[in-house]
Amino acid sequence: MPVGKKFKSLTAGELQPATIADLEKELSDLWRSAAEDPAAEHPVMRASVLTLLVYVENEHAGRETLKLISQVISQNPCRAIIMIAEETEQPEGLTSWISAQCHLPASGARQVCCEQICVQARGAAVKGLDNVVIPLAVPELPVFLWWGAGRFAPPAYLDHILRITNRVLVDSARFEEPESDLATLARHVERFRGAEEVAFSDLNWARLTPCRELIAQCFDFTEANSYLGNLAEVKLAWAEEAAGGDRWAQALLLTAWLATRLGWQPVSRIVQGARRTQTLEFQKDGKPVRVEYAARKATGGQPGPLSVVMKTTGAPAAQFSIIESKEEGTAHTRAEVPGCPPRERTVRLHVLDQVGLVNEELKFPRRDKIYEETLSLLARMLKA
Amino acid sequence: MTDTAVLTNPLREGMRIRKTPAPCAMVIFGASGDLTARKLIPALYYLHCERLLPPGFSVIGCAKTPYSNEKFREAMADAVKKFSEKATVDEPSLTSFIQSLYYLTDDFGDVKAYTQLDELLNKLDSERGTNGNRLFYLATPPSSFPVIVSHLGAVGLAQPKEPGKSWTRVVIEKPFGHDLESARELTATVGSVFKEEQVYRIDHYLGKETVQNLLVFRFANGIFEPIWNRRYIDHVEITVAEELGVEGRGRYYEEAGLLRDMVQNHVMSVLSLVAMESPATFDAVEVRDEKAKVMRAIRPIDFDHLDDFVVRGQYADGWVKGQKVPGYCEEANVASNSSTETFAALKLSIDNWRWADVPFYLRSGKRLAKRVSEIVVQFRRVPHMVFGSKTENLVEPNVLAMRIQPNEGIAINFNAKFPAPTMEIRPVKMEFRYAESFGGEPPSAYETLLLDCMLGDQTLFTREDAVELAWQLLSPLLDRWREDGAKGLQYYESGSWGPAASDALLERDKRRWHRL
Ligand SMILES: NC(=O)c1ccc[n+]([C@@H]2O[C@H](COP(=O)([O-])OP(=O)(O)OC[C@H]3O[C@@H](n4cnc5c(N)ncnc54)[C@H](OP(=O)(O)O)[C@@H]3O)[C@@H](O)[C@H]2O)c1
Numbered sequence: 042m043p044v045g046k047k048f049k050s051l052t053a054g055e056l057q058p059a060t061i062a063d064l065e066k067e068l069s070d071l072w073r074s075a076a077e078d079p080a081a082e083h084p085v086m087r088a089s090v091l092t093l094l095v096y097v098e099n100e101h102a103g104r105e106t107l108k109l110i111s112q113v114i115s116q117n118p119c120r121a122i123i124m125i126a127e128e129t130e131q132p133e134g135l136t137s138w139i140s141a142q143c144h145l146p147a148s149g150a151r152q153v154c155c156e157q158i159c160v161q162a163r164g165a166a167v168k169g170l171d172n173v174v175i176p177l178a179v180p181e182l183p184v185f186l187w188w189g190a191g192r193f194a195p196p197a198y199l200d201h202i203l204r205i206t207n208r209v210l211v212d213s214a215r216f217e218e219p220e221s222d223l224a225t226l227a228r229h230v231e232r233f234r235g236a237e238e239v240a241f242s243d244l245n246w247a248r249l250t251p252c253r254e255l256i257a258q259c260f261d262f263t264e265a266n267s268y269l270g271n272l273a274e275v276k277l278a279w280a281e282e283a284a285g286g287d288r289w290a291q292a293l294l295l296t297a298w299l300a301t302r303l304g305w306q307p308v309s310r311i312v313q314g315a316r317r318t319q320t321l322e323f324q325k326d327g328k329p330v331r332v333e334y335a336a337r338k339a340t341g342g343q344p345g346p347l348s349v350v351m352k353t354t355g356a357p358a359a360q361f362s363i364i365e366s367k368e369e370g371t372a373h374t375r376a377e378v379p380g381c382p383p384r385e386r387t388v389r390l391h392v393l394d395q396v397g398l399v400n401e402e403l404k405f406p407r408r409d410k411i412y413e414e415t416l417s418l419l420a421r422m423l424k425a
Numbered sequence: 426m427t428d429t430a431v432l433t434n435p436l437r438e439g440m441r442i443r444k445t446p447a448p449c450a451m452v453i454f455g456a457s458g459d460l461t462a463r464k465l466i467p468a469l470y471y472l473h474c475e476r477l478l479p480p481g482f483s484v485i486g487c488a489k490t491p492y493s494n495e496k497f498r499e500a501m502a503d504a505v506k507k508f509s510e511k512a513t514v515d516e517p518s519l520t521s522f523i524q525s526l527y528y529l530t531d532d533f534g535d536v537k538a539y540t541q542l543d544e545l546l547n548k549l550d551s552e553r554g555t556n557g558n559r560l561f562y563l564a565t566p567p568s569s570f571p572v573i574v575s576h577l578g579a580v581g582l583a584q585p586k587e588p589g590k591s592w593t594r595v596v597i598e599k600p601f602g603h604d605l606e607s608a609r610e611l612t613a614t615v616g617s618v619f620k621e622e623q624v625y626r627i628d629h630y631l632g633k634e635t636v637q638n639l640l641v642f643r644f645a646n647g648i649f650e651p652i653w654n655r656r657y658i659d660h661v662e663i664t665v666a667e668e669l670g671v672e673g674r675g676r677y678y679e680e681a682g683l684l685r686d687m688v689q690n691h692v693m694s695v696l697s698l699v700a701m702e703s704p705a706t707f708d709a710v711e712v713r714d715e716k717a718k719v720m721r722a723i724r725p726i727d728f729d730h731l732d733d734f735v736v737r738g739q740y741a742d743g744w745v746k747g748q749k750v751p752g753y754c755e756e757a758n759v760a761s762n763s764s765t766e767t768f769a770a771l772k773l774s775i776d777n778w779r780w781a782d783v784p785f786y787l788r789s790g791k792r793l794a795k796r797v798s799e800i801v802v803q804f805r806r807v808p809h810m811v812f813g814s815k816t817e818n819l820v821e822p823n824v825l826a827m828r829i830q831p832n833e834g835i836a837i838n839f840n841a842k843f844p845a846p847t848m849e850i851r852p853v854k855m856e857f858r859y860a861e862s863f864g865g866e867p868p869s870a871y872e873t874l875l876l877d878c879m880l881g882d883q884t885l886f887t888r889e890d891a892v893e894l895a896w897q898l899l900s901p902l903l904d905r906w907r908e909d910g911a912k913g914l915q916y917y918e919s920g921s922w923g924p925a926a927s928d929a930l931l932e933r934d935k936r937r938w939h940r941l
Contacts, residue, residue: 090863251476253436254476255476260434260436261434261448261479262480262554262556263556269435299436302435302438303436376480384553386524387518387520388474388518388521389474389476404863411438411439411440
């Protein structure tokens, strides 16, 4: 084993046609050889707390995903099955290869190894993906499906796989067409709402959690709390192409969340394509609420963070702001409430990378009702 | 009883991250001391960074050392940098955090200081929005507890500022008394000023993730509870071992000793979690009721046959991690003829239906072979060996080991057939480790517990009856040891597993300590 390397791959076999019996035999050979490896410094432990399925639509994305998985297993030991569905590629057929990723722990401890299985389907063979993948899911453990394709539009041949899945992870920051992909996602969430097991979650929503938390905290003061019902103006500003993906989907989710929590009804509709600057109208108890989006163009490769400014009606008005600072990895919050000195503080704002977010999501396999409600209202904003 | 933010805030609904408490002020008595710098301030800083503290949260430090606000802030910023165990410390959030720190120079005996404190708290309520919520933390020598508590009562600071709207709580650090009598006195003093629901006796051991996991393991799995009793369990061992010696705290240790420092609180708490009945809910009243019931069922120590139940030891010199280390009596500020114990092993019985005739062996000590805290549950042997008498000796009874630190996890030993044409049986181990399965870093005990105090969750804090019951059991033993002086004290080599008498305690029952 190379010293100083954190991961190693044990590649068992070459590319070969996928049959379950062959794959299972290969897997057991792989573990036997790892256990008997005379060069191994640490005893090998095979660990799994879940099955992670990944759906991508080309081989390049599949290989990229493999690299990311190695960072996932150190926190969430799992069997990873990467489905590469290339419906338009030839020659038609299903092939697979397996490997194991080992995470070297602190000295003396055992190394934790996890299996990775890649199943590549071309042409009409994509319809056979479920026959291979479903039997390979580890029995009794939760199944997660990480959506790695650019558009969110699950084809019909994934239906059986979706039904054995407990949780689907998407990242709306990577949606190629955020408005229509979010709408499709909302329909899927609605469709599976009755099926008790399948829940959806969005890494972009998780990215938003610290910001939502800071917004909520602004209203924990007695003096500020009474202004919550009077918010009349929200301004969301950011620089486009911010690292971590497109902020547009995030801004929409944040708006829909505020609307569900505060009882705002969408009046105007999101104008698709005109997303940099537009204003959305809501109503609360007959009074107007305006949400203004102001995306600047990121200049000089300096993508900017999100800032949220919320104002109430009436004079004097109260104002609350959360300004993220990307360079410092912090957020500055300020609450100005009539009759009180302004309250400010700076807290840390970790921006987890994609793998970090996946790791967090894998740890909490519960459905998030607030997200589901948010998405459903967002669908209404898209067609109001 | 727990409370969330006192106000209704629809934006808080369904937040997946931990609840944050309502805005409040925390007063630390003993703010220039070791505990504040080493544990409290780094934990608060971490909570601040993670957005788990409420906005407006403020700390008022009180002690004799004359600091200005600025000096105190500087000292605490240094403490964060020096003692923070987590990740990196970043300047913007540290600067913002220390702005929430204030300092009052006072002598705890001076009642005027409490009036000043009251004024400052009121000022923070209006300037920083702390809403009248107060947490008093007694990080002082225990001798100061009564005077602080009485003065808080005298100036009216012990009562909530606006009953029903705001809260006032007090956190008391261990030791909770020196013996039964002083514990009762302390309870009476605290009780004359605060109601029990305002009192948080902190035992940082209970804030450890794995100790809490013990309850999850027992009560969230259907397969263990049915066999968790005298029909299936042969005996239970609890070990809390340290490699370190007294580390310059000789003066403190001479007064305390191992039994007060570790057994009265930590070991007894772990014992009660292992042995308690299932509470109806994971709620402070229910969990603590069940813990108290077990404590009440522990049979008093039989002083006529003391050696059959108790071993008292003190470390002599020896080798630890390849280093020669001095014996306890050679440590600084320790009497050369000291009879203070640095090791204790006890055999306890719990007189109830679940545990009748199941011995609980407890041991704890300093300068032992390694730092490890583990609970070992040994099951009974199979009633009949079907594989013939030849295999009998190889068939070990099943053992369940729950490790609290380090490498937190759970292991089960069972027997398997060795692959061979003959019937060879070997014990094998099935192991689960938290770090391997879940990764990441759990919150530190002080982070968990400080947040719980602010949220009003007493589940992980010790109630007065548990403190008193532990002292009822152990105080007579301390009296006896004081009378005995060095008589009966067993010396053990540093770096060993304690005196030979500790092994003999189990050998008498045809058992042995499991190798850790
Ligand atoms: N240190 C730990 O790691 C640890 C762990 C668990 C429990 N504990 C418990 O926590 C408590 C504090 O321990 P510690 O190690 O922090 O003690 P320490 O370093 O001795 O600190 C004691 C503090 O109390 C102040 N003080 C004492 N008498 C005072 C008086 N009459 N008026 C004003 N201030 C006074 C001291 O102020 P000046 O120095 O300014 O005079 C100092 O700030 C003890 O009950 C201990 O058992 C400590």
